[in-house]
Amino acid sequence: MNKIQIAGKEFEILLENDQISKRTRLIAIQIDVDYESRCPVFIGVLNGGFIFMADLLKEINVSCEVGFIKVSSYVGTESTGKVKEIFGLPGDLHNRDVIVVEDIVDTGLTLSYILTEIHKQNPSSVTVCTLLLKPDALTTKIEELEYVGFEIANEFVVGYGLDYDGLGRNLKDVYRAKTVVIP
Numbered sequence: 001m002n003k004i005q006i007a008g009k010e011f012e013i014l015l016e017n018d019q020i021s022k023r024t025r026l027i028a029i030q031i032d033v034d035y036e037s038r039c040p041v042f043i044g045v046l047n048g049g050f051i052f053m054a055d056l057l058k059e060i061n062v063s064c065e066v067g068f069i070k071v072s073s074y075v076g077t078e079s080t081g082k083v084k085e086i087f088g089l090p091g092d093l094h095n096r097d098v099i100v101v102e103d104i105v106d107t108g109l110t111l112s113y114i115l116t117e118i119h120k121q122n123p124s125s126v127t128v129c130t131l132l133l134k135p136d137a138l139t140t141k142i143e144e145l146e147y148v149g150f151e152i153a154n155e156f157v158v159g160y161g162l163d164y165d166g167l168g169r170n171l172k173d174v175y176r177a178k179t180v181v182i183p
């Protein structure tokens, strides 16, 4: 299906599942090489990252541990603006090799916050593996960004774990919002 509608909004195909699977296998091979004889802790970021995390982990052969975190943001009462909170972060990351698995990095603010919290535990190493990256939207440099599936334009995408208004996470492929052409 090249075009779909979700909650009245039109989307068109951007990445087919087959492309995603091939790229995921290559990333997994790279991670296997980089982490040979180590036992990394993979930390998936919910909700969007659940499908990529599962597909990636099925291709990983090194011995590893797996966990998930969820980041919530709420508006602060004073001038703090958006305050974020992480749920489920393991407390025993000291001296561990951590790999954070994300669905998409947009501005990078969520990821920066997650990384700051992880570094507080003095892990041996921290890297990030993201399926999608919007380089033009990044507002902060993220040194840990080691494994990137696809760089995409600064547009809204849905499917393969990512939602639009809570819907579309179950789609096998990734779709982008159709831009409205003004005549």
Ligand code: 5GP
Residues within 6 Å of the ligand: 048, 103, 104, 105, 106, 107, 108, 109, 110, 111, 155, 156, 157, 158, 162, 163, 164
């Ligand atoms: P950031 O903090 O990098 O700006 O945003 C990260 C989060 O915003 C992602 O984990 C994801 O939940 C959401 N997000 C950013 N861009 C998109 C997008 O194009 N589509 C969807 N569905 N979510 C997005």
